[in-house]
Amino acid sequence: xxxxxxxxxxELKQVFTQIDIPTxxxxxxMAMTEAQKEAPDxxxxxxxxxxxxxxxxxxxxxxNSPLFRTSQPISMVSxxxxxxxxxxxxxxxxxxxxxxxxxxxxxxxxETYWNNASLVATAASMIAKKQHGIxxxxxxxxxxxxxxAIPLLRKRFDNYCEVIxxxxxxxxxxxxxxxxxxxxxxxxxxxxxSRNWGLPSIIxxxxxFHHEADVYNLPESTLSSEAVSLIATTxxxxxxxxxxxxxxxxxxGDYHYESAMNHLGISAEELDDIREALADEGTHI
Numbered sequence: 001x002x003x004x005x006x007x008x009x010x011e012l013k014q015v016f017t018q019i020d021i022p023t024x025x026x027x028x029x030m031a032m033t034e035a036q037k038e039a040p041d042x043x044x045x046x047x048x049x050x051x052x053x054x055x056x057x058x059x060x061x062x063x064n065s066p067l068f069r070t071s072q073p074i075s076m077v078s079x080x081x082x083x084x085x086x087x088x089x090x091x092x093x094x095x096x097x098x099x100x101x102x103x104x105x106x107x108x109x110x111e112t113y114w115n116n117a118s119l120v121a122t123a124a125s126m127i128a129k130k131q132h133g134i135x136x137x138x139x140x141x142x143x144x145x146x147x148x149a150i151p152l153l154r155k156r157f158d159n160y161c162e163v164i165x166x167x168x169x170x171x172x173x174x175x176x177x178x179x180x181x182x183x184x185x186x187x188x189x190x191x192x193x194s195r196n197w198g199l200p201s202i203i204x205x206x207x208x209f210h211h212e213a214d215v216y217n218l219p220e221s222t223l224s225s226e227a228v229s230l231i232a233t234t235x236x237x238x239x240x241x242x243x244x245x246x247x248x249x250x251x252x253g254d255y256h257y258e259s260a261m262n263h264l265g266i267s268a269e270e271l272d273d274i275r276e277a278l279a280d281e282g283t284h285i
Contacts, residue, residue: 015184015192019149019156022101024197027052031093032198040086045093050077055096059084062092065122087137094197095121095144102148104155113151116241117144123237126274131264134229142203143234146210149189157182173253175211187211206230216259228263235260240275 015021027048034040049055056077063080064073068088074080081089099114121143128139154160159181167177178185191208195201206227209215215223215231239257252260 015189018183019152019189021152021189021193021196025097025100027055028094028097028197031090035086035090042081042086042089045086045089046078046081049081049089049093052096054099055093058096059089059092062088087135088140091137091140091144094141094199098144098148102151105151109154109161110151117147120144120234120237120241123240123274124233126277127233127236127264127266130266130270130273131229131233133226134233138200138203139230139233141199142206142230143237145190145194145199145203146207146234147186147190148193149186152189152193153178153182153184153186173211185211202227202230210234213255215256216263232260232263236264236266236271240271 030048031045034045049059059077059080060075062068063083068083074083084092095118102110102114121140124143125136125140128134128136157163163177163181164174166172167174175185175187187208187210191204194204194207202224205223209218209223209227210231212218216228218228235252235256238252239260242252
């Protein structure tokens with residue numbers, strides 16, 4: 001990144017003073033450490049996951065999803081891990097830990113937020129599978145994390161929901177309204193959350209830039225092409241969700257959506273395939 005796009009020490013201090021950014025859970029550190037080994041200890045991961053009901057359920061759900069499902073549904077964590085592989089297991093651990101950290105806000109709102117975030121992540125990973133050079137597990141993790149700061153901002157600022165409603169009502173992008181009302185935006189807070197959790201730097205970089213107006217025209221020295229591809233998969237995934245519900249997206253405008261489609265080279269037929277696959281999970285995309 002160029003220096004003009006970096007946060008100054010004072011800006012960083014302001015964010016950490018204003019927002020309570022969760023520390024990385026132990027199990028996430030353990031999972032990422034195991035994933036980097038030549039011979040990961042799957043039994044160790046399995047034992048840790050089985051101790052967490054939510055994490056176990058998410059593991060089995062993903063293993064039975066259109067991304068990995070074979071002819072036989074499964075119900076055991078150990079079998080799910082064998083089907084998913086270590087990289088996807090790390091995604092599950094991170095996702096479950098992230099959801100656990102989202103506390104202190106209205107439960108019904110959080111459930112809606114999380115269901116949408118999970119669906120966007122699934123769609124982004126499906127899109128990535130149809131591309132060359134985009135790892136589906138990285139696309140999943142980025143999509144899950146790119147808006148993860150929104151619950152943190154809602155917890156911190158009592159009027160955050162009013163800001164969201166204002167953005168919808170006035171057909172404005174959320175990021176524009178955040179800049180007007182708050183000392184920091186969700187891409188900035190999200191990139192710091194990603195860094196605190198030790199996620200790959202490309203994910204934090206993509207989070208930081210995913211709402212920039214010129215994101216698809218930035219030089220490689222500012223934003224890597226790999227990071228742009230992650231952003232594109234999520235922009236397309238989010239727009240699919242918005243179109244399915246007949247709502248005007250405050251996250252992805254026409255320009256970003258069209259730029260993402262051009263960047264990825266996705267055809268109408270491929271989008272239809274993704275909609276059908278997601279429909280298998282009971283969605284209406």
